[in-house]
Amino acid sequence: MNKFALIVCTYMRPIALLKLLESVREQSLYPNEIIIVDGSSNNHTEKVIRSNDFNNLTYHRVEEKDRGLTKQRNFGIKKLSADTEIVSFLDDDIVLTNNYFKELIQTYHIKPDAIAVGGYIKNEVVWQALKDGSYAEGKFCIDGWQRNEPLKFKVRKKLGLLPDTRPGIICSFSHGRSVSFLPPNGKVYQVEQFMGGVSSYKTEVFKKVGFSNYFEGYGLYEDVDFCIRLLPLGKLYLNTAAQLNHYHEPSGRPNQYKYGKMVIRNGWYVWRLKNNKPLLKTKFKWYAVSALQTLFRFFNVFNTSKKVEALSDTLGRISGLLGLLINKPRLPHNNP
Template identity: 55%
Template sequence: MQEPLKTLSFSLIICTYMRPQSVLQLLRSVQEQTLYPDEILIIDGSTNQETAQILEENQFPYLHYYAVPPEHRGLTKQRNYGIERIGTTMEIVCFLDDDIVLEKDYFQQLLQTYQSYPEALGVGGYIMNESECEFVGEPYHPKTDEFYFDGWTRKEGSRFILRKKLGLDSDCPPGYASLYSHGRSVGFLPPSGKTYEVEMMMGGVSSFRSEVFKTLTFSTYFEGYGLYEDADFTLRVSKIGKLYVNTAAKLCHYHADSGRPNQYQYGKMVVRNGWYVWRVKNPNPSLQAKIKWHSITILLTVIRFTNTFTTKKRKEAFTEAVGRTMGWWSLWWNKPS
């Protein structure tokens, strides 16, 4: 493990829940980095001792393990718990989901971005094993079933094709939320090796200047699994400064199943948390924005119901669709606040 000269001190926070083998795999990829963290904080919400035991058996430099009490369990609570315990000299705070494996120069690419863009308050990495893009160059006229951005194209899913036909497609580039939300995530950015300005990042592959946490924390509205907590937080950060995604800071995300909610609860969270994030972006939406948000929400729910007959995971599709339906109806008498 060879460390080149660096000018920014940085802390790595890994929040985990019942995934000891995933944490070990991630830490082994951290150990191979060309730039190693000044400290690693494992914030463990597990209800057993398996993660603690595996870290006792496998030692890593500068690692600090914290088993959080029950009242601090949940992704956003655990992140805030970790932030309170970083070293006072840390300039950058990095977050990684526990089911990730890094390319060897991930941190080096990430920190170099802060030097190239000194105004950056946050920088995100790029999940390369979820990219479905193909380089086609410019000029290029995309087909109806294609999404085109910066010389790269990818096939559109059925939901985006339908939204285009119904005039409900997002009017923003990837990483930005429209006034009626339902935009394209940074996952739609191409693997170009470039750095793109955004207003939203994925929390599990993110980093921020430590000064951000003097005024902002992760919202505890997002309980447990914390779906869309990253969109909420980064939208709030982008209101006070600039955010970027460096597609040269590469990693793989393997989506471990353990620790995830059931499909019904997931469906409810998609709608209710989505409404919450929409209002963070646009607290006073116009009538047109309201109509579009609800129209897209209903359309996506209908598509999920049809997946009951078009996919092999019929039960999961049906229960998620029911959860989305109940989540939408609940907005009429119990809006998130």
């Protein structure tokens, strides 16, 4: 079995991190090393780590210059043992099922051409297996399973704005279906993107690519950026049998205005990184879907209890869209 490591980049979430590490302790296949990279501005996380005993764990608290998701990940990579073959990254608000690492690492043997493998979040979507093969109206169906079709996709269908690719494959105008639209059937799917917070990579790829410093702080869509830059090097897969729960810890997140602005600007960045010469029709669709999703977010001001957050997020998205008319993000030199 490959020697593998776990890197967890954390920020101001000591209790959530402890729950994750306790689930790591129960794994049927345990990491050869665990590296905690803490960007917290206090020592609460360090106290939690020091007061508990976890095998093969090293703790690093970073200074301001190394703080932020992508910077902390690059910091952690530098701390890996030289003979580590695979490195797994997990968000700090995750709890693993007992066989997560066993299923994840086994994927590299099932798919020898894999350079990266993503895990599967099982608690965010309710899926139903279809025993008789019948599909319910208004549901999203794939491989004999169905789930609720979000309202935004129903509206996009009426407007001719549905994704032109299957789940996990990047759409020509972005705004595609994420890997959450792949069913929990135990299959391994080839993909072009997955969540960075439930990911793993062969360490050899870091000799050629690293996590981008363009994505500061919270780093929204940094995982998509990294997956796109990996595609020329080999194949990416998602193993739906490598399951975990994601609890979206509220602490440590940016305010909603900044988040909404990142949705637009970082979303534009990764779209153009993958599609550097989009057709006029493709450009229209990207802006149309971005505007539509901004409108849906505005409706949350009236139909959810978190009205202030929804309004702040909406204003951030509007600011992001208007900002693109004046000052677009700078792409790498090989993109126009």
